[in-house]
Amino acid sequence: xxxxxxxxxxxxxxxxxxxxxxxxxxxxxxxxxxxxxxxxxxxxxxxxxxxxxxxxxxxxxxxxxxxxxxxxxxxxxxxxxxxxxxxxxxxxxxxxxxxxxxxxxxxxxxxxxxxxxxxxxxxxxxxxxxxxxxxxxxxxxxxxxxxxxxxxxxxxxxxxxxxxxxxxxxxxxxxxxxxxxxxxxxxxxxxxxxxxxxxxxxxxxxxxxxxxxxxxxxxxxxxxxxxxxxxxxxxxxxxxxxxxxxxxxxxxxxxxxxxxxxxxxxxxxxxxxxxxxxxxxxxxxxxxxxxxxxxxxxxxxxxxxxxxxxx
Amino acid sequence: xxxxxxxxxxxxxxxxxxxxxxxxxxxxxxxxxxxxxxxxxxxxxxxxxxxxxxxxxxxxxxxxxxxxxxxxxxxxxxxxxxxxxxxxxxxxxxxxxxxxxxxxxxxxxxxxxxxxxxxxxxxxxxxxxxxxxxxxxxxxxxxxxxxxxxxxxxxxxxxxxxxxxxxxxxxxxxxxxxxxxxxxxxxxxxxxxxxxxxxxxxxxxxxxxxxxxxxxxxxxxxxxxxxxxxxxxxxxxxxxxxxxxxxxxxxxxxxxxxxxxxxxxxxxxxxxxxxxxxxxxxxxxxxxx
Numbered sequence: 001x002x003x004x005x006x007x008x009x010x011x012x013x014x015x016x017x018x019x020x021x022x023x024x025x026x027x028x029x030x031x032x033x034x035x036x037x038x039x040x041x042x043x044x045x046x047x048x049x050x051x052x053x054x055x056x057x058x059x060x061x062x063x064x065x066x067x068x069x070x071x072x073x074x075x076x077x078x079x080x081x082x083x084x085x086x087x088x089x090x091x092x093x094x095x096x097x098x099x100x101x102x103x104x105x106x107x108x109x110x111x112x113x114x115x116x117x118x119x120x121x122x123x124x125x126x127x128x129x130x131x132x133x134x135x136x137x138x139x140x141x142x143x144x145x146x147x148x149x150x151x152x153x154x155x156x157x158x159x160x161x162x163x164x165x166x167x168x169x170x171x172x173x174x175x176x177x178x179x180x181x182x183x184x185x186x187x188x189x190x191x192x193x194x195x196x197x198x199x200x201x202x203x204x205x206x207x208x209x210x211x212x213x214x215x216x217x218x219x220x221x222x223x224x225x226x227x228x229x230x231x232x233x234x235x236x237x238x239x240x241x242x243x244x245x246x247x248x249x250x251x252x253x254x255x256x257x258x259x260x261x262x263x264x265x266x267x268x269x270x271x272x273x274x275x276x277x278x279x280x281x282x283x284x285x286x287x288x289x290x291x292x293x294x295x296x297x298x299x300x301x302x303x304x305x306x307x308x309x310x311x
Numbered sequence: 312x313x314x315x316x317x318x319x320x321x322x323x324x325x326x327x328x329x330x331x332x333x334x335x336x337x338x339x340x341x342x343x344x345x346x347x348x349x350x351x352x353x354x355x356x357x358x359x360x361x362x363x364x365x366x367x368x369x370x371x372x373x374x375x376x377x378x379x380x381x382x383x384x385x386x387x388x389x390x391x392x393x394x395x396x397x398x399x400x401x402x403x404x405x406x407x408x409x410x411x412x413x414x415x416x417x418x419x420x421x422x423x424x425x426x427x428x429x430x431x432x433x434x435x436x437x438x439x440x441x442x443x444x445x446x447x448x449x450x451x452x453x454x455x456x457x458x459x460x461x462x463x464x465x466x467x468x469x470x471x472x473x474x475x476x477x478x479x480x481x482x483x484x485x486x487x488x489x490x491x492x493x494x495x496x497x498x499x500x501x502x503x504x505x506x507x508x509x510x511x512x513x514x515x516x517x518x519x520x521x522x523x524x525x526x527x528x529x530x531x532x533x534x535x536x537x538x539x540x541x542x543x544x545x546x547x548x549x550x551x552x553x554x555x556x557x558x559x560x561x562x563x564x565x566x567x568x569x570x571x572x573x574x575x576x577x578x579x580x581x582x583x584x585x586x587x588x589x590x591x592x593x594x595x596x597x598x599x600x
Binding site: 053055057102103105106108109110112113114116117120121124125127128235236239242243246275277278280281283284285286287288291292293295 | 348350396399400403405407408409411412413415416417418419420422423424426427531534535537538541545574576577579580583584586587590591594
């Protein structure tokens with residue numbers, strides 16, 4: 001049973017990696033790229049937000065740090081995005097360490113407010129900082145390869161990144177580190193009393209999540225070929241990350257994965273065929289519904305409903 | 312830089328602070344009494360601004376005359392949001408967290424509905440009197456902020472009187488101090504919550520009108536306004552009308568003082584840094600109980 005599952009997953013991964021060989025229309029590659037991006041973002045958010053319950057609305061600050069690192073390096077130094085993406089991750093991790101030290105001492109609503117604050121303040125700073133293009137944003141040249149090659153390259157890059165992120169989160173969930181994070185969610189004071197170094201665990205989760213999100217941002221920043229504070233720091237991205245994680249169920253590594261795949265597919269289709277505002281309205285509504293009726297995610301909800309049906 | 316320039320700047324800062332206080336007073340009230348942290352608070356201020364703007368542009372009704380109508384309208388909107396979203400969320404294990412996430416969804420819904428129906432262009436509410444200024448010596452005080460400030464002070468005073476001198480208001484306070492005890496003496500907690508929440512939304516709408524006479528507004532400006540709400544509430548402490556008022560004035564004073572020396576955006580960045588510092592060292596607020 002278990003080996004069969006592994007073989008199925010490997011097969012699916014192989015199909016995903018080989019998908020560009022059949023030369024699908026660019027639309028599908030773009031669609032998949034955004035799905036992978038959200039998988040990466042949601043999984044990395046979940047490290048802190050899901051396991052410890054420290055709901056952050058500032059995850060886009062790390063994502064944008066990565067995007068801007070790529071943008072500035074491309075624009076001024078002409079560095080390859082494959083160098084700048086990990087660099088963006090490192091910058092995000094540093095930012096997370098600096099911000100996390102004070103902010104992670106706050107609990108509940110106060111933490112969430114400060115994280116939202118981080119995103120808004122950074123957006124304000126980037127809007128008025130000429131070095132990063134202030135409110136006009138930054139444009140830069142793409143690599144000297146054809147558009148198909150470009151899309152293919154970044155499809156694979158984002159797929160690898162999303163896979164790594166998911167595996168890291170899965171590994172953390174099953175490790176002692178993950179158990180410590182869950183203990184923080186259940187009761188932080190008790191966890192502390194039991195000798196768990198809660199501040200350090202939260203810090204580690206925050207920094208790791210920021211690193212992964214920054215790397216995703218670095219790839220995204222190149223892929224978009226321009227960055228603008230209104231776009232990269234968009235509050236809607238925060239909403240999407242939160243929603244995907246809660247929708248799938250934020251207590252497992254598989255929940256955010258499922259949430260991200262299902263909802264970002266739906267999101268892209270609605271944005272393309274109906275309109276961005278409508279899709280955001282639907283997303284906001286969905287978040288409200290999920291929080292009200294299925295706080296443990298749609299999968300858990302379905303499982304419970306199924307169990308009730310049977311028993 | 313003359314002294315009168317600095318004083319002028321401080322006065323306009325104080326006027327602004329009064330308006331921020333009105334913008335925040337409802338937020339602190341719902342957080343304090345109902346444990347509902349309403350992230351969508353500022354989006355309803357923007358909605359109020361839009362309603363006043365349309366009544367002014369389409370029907371030619373002066374924003375000051377349409378205020379009672381607007382307050383009633385937003386009170387009703389608040390009641391509907393309470394019924395549909397807040398009341399179910401209040402049953403959650405962690406009400407603050409659940410309400411925060413759910414109202415974040417509400418904020419996004421209302422913001423995007425506004426930009427869907429009315430386009431996201433920046434607009435400004437400019438009744439003829441808002442543009443001119445009063446001169447005292449060589450200082451100029453623009454009338455827009457002054458009228459907004461007067462509006463804010465009257466609304467906050469009314470709210471204070473309501474809470475302390477009416478039967479329902481006292482019920483709200485009683486529920487706030489001891490929900491169980493209040494229920495035992497026959498105060499309906501659901502009714503009290505409904506009134507508190509709807510009032511908070513109505514006050515946000517009024518503040519939105521005052522804000523719209525000073526700043527350009529557009530749907531996504533709500534995130535910046537939300538920050539001001541947080542700032543004032545955290546400085547003033549949760550759930551105190553007087554504390555919120557004082558905090559608004561204090562912040563206005565700081566804004567005015569800094570604006571005399573710094574470009575406006577950096578004043579905002581400075582303020583948010585201040586907020587972070589307060590959160591870290593005195594999360595119960597400077598005027599909190």
